[in-house]
Amino acid sequence: MKTIFVATVAIAGLCSAYPKAARDWKPSDLGDSRSPCPLLNALANHGYLPHGGRDLDRDTVLGALKEAVNIDRPLTDIFFQAALNMTVPLANATELSLHHLIQHNAIEHDASLSRPDAFFSSHQDVFDPAIFAETRSYWPDPVISVRQAAAARLGRLQTSNRTNPAFELNKTGALASVAETAIYLIAFGDVEAGTVRREYVEYLFEHERLPLELGWEKSKFVLTQAHLEAMSGRVVAETNSLLHGASVMDATADLQSPPAGDEL
Template identity: 85%
Template sequence: MCFGIQGRLTYTSETARSPCPLLNALANHGYLPHGGRDLDRDTVLGALEDAVNLDRPLSDFFFQAALSTVPLPNATELSLHHLNQHNAIEHDASLSRPDAFFSSHQDVFDPSIFAETRAHWPDPVISVRQAAAARLGRVQTSNRTNPAFELNRAGAPASVAETAVYIVAFGDVEAGTVRREYVEYLFENERLPFDLGWQKSKFVLTQKHLEAMSGRVVAETDSLLNGVGIRDATTDSQSPIAGDEL
């Protein structure tokens, strides 16, 4: 069961949750089993289709990536807490979670982190450029404050997808816009914004939609940086976190 304390969600030891607000929302609504444990492929793919109309190939891509975090050979099921593994899907510079260097609770929403993110959304409708600015702001803060900051070849695409997904799933795919209140509701409540009038997409969302939106986020980020990349702070990599590495 989950209980609200001062407007925040907390969970009992019987529930498993992830760094992903969307997956947590699916469990909170019952599209996934509320406990968030022992989730097989058909369950996850069906939940993503029913809740946000993601097509099965794209959902399967996400499931296989998530399955790689399970510390068992040949696993066919996962629990949401497995996704807390650092630098697999979970990554530094999250929009709503602290970096792993500062906390081991990436499954818990952090209002102060999200306050920094939402400061880049001044309008009722978030544009791709504002979404990219919010993500870039978190990357810059993390890079400046976290001595172990890293966006590796798994974390960097996941970071971009984190932004692209909320536009694709909750906004206008063609315009590249999304109502700010929908996104805030998702992150802060870990529930789908039905209460605000949101409805799932009437057409199936595919990998093409996600890749196109990710490309727009990267392009806007490059524009905001004026071609000056932010460098990874790890000692073994000096790849600029821009372009293909963003």
């Protein structure tokens, strides 16, 4: 996979009783800038990013992801630069706002785990409970495995392809989709086992809040590009297995772009 696209959306979903790194949480206010990414929104709600979500420079974004979830600065820098290039409508921009990431088919894409397709709504910054209910239906156990995470992503692709007459998943979107799944597995779960507690992921998506109250702690080691690429590869492998195995879900033959393999 092309590193820049994998990294782009990987980054493209803390009270005195918790660790000292914790920050108070406040939900977004009317007029705040928010993105399709629950993790970035959570960082703004916690104050790692400015609560308004606007005019974010490189050092602010790199520092926020390092402090909050221990993602290393080089990986975040790839994301930040790509986001500037693809979503900010200003030449030589040095800052972005979270709402810039809503631009369809730049970083945001069809078949989100928790947002409506652009054909149905322009509010990709807003969590959609019905869409997330479909995603959750593929997580029957208290711990989500890589296979279940891949199944949820694939199920959303199939539903979107079947119901959205303007469905499109270009290569950037496909790689972003894989990376988004990989990032919640590595940032909130066990990197080696490829598992994550379901309640952590649900809490992040539903509340746009880090799941510290549930016992989650940020990784004790720095999460790098190598971790992201390795987990992305595992998601792709499980996707291929689902597509070609007996448990394959309906409509796989009709996926427009891409149909299978590393493109997914």
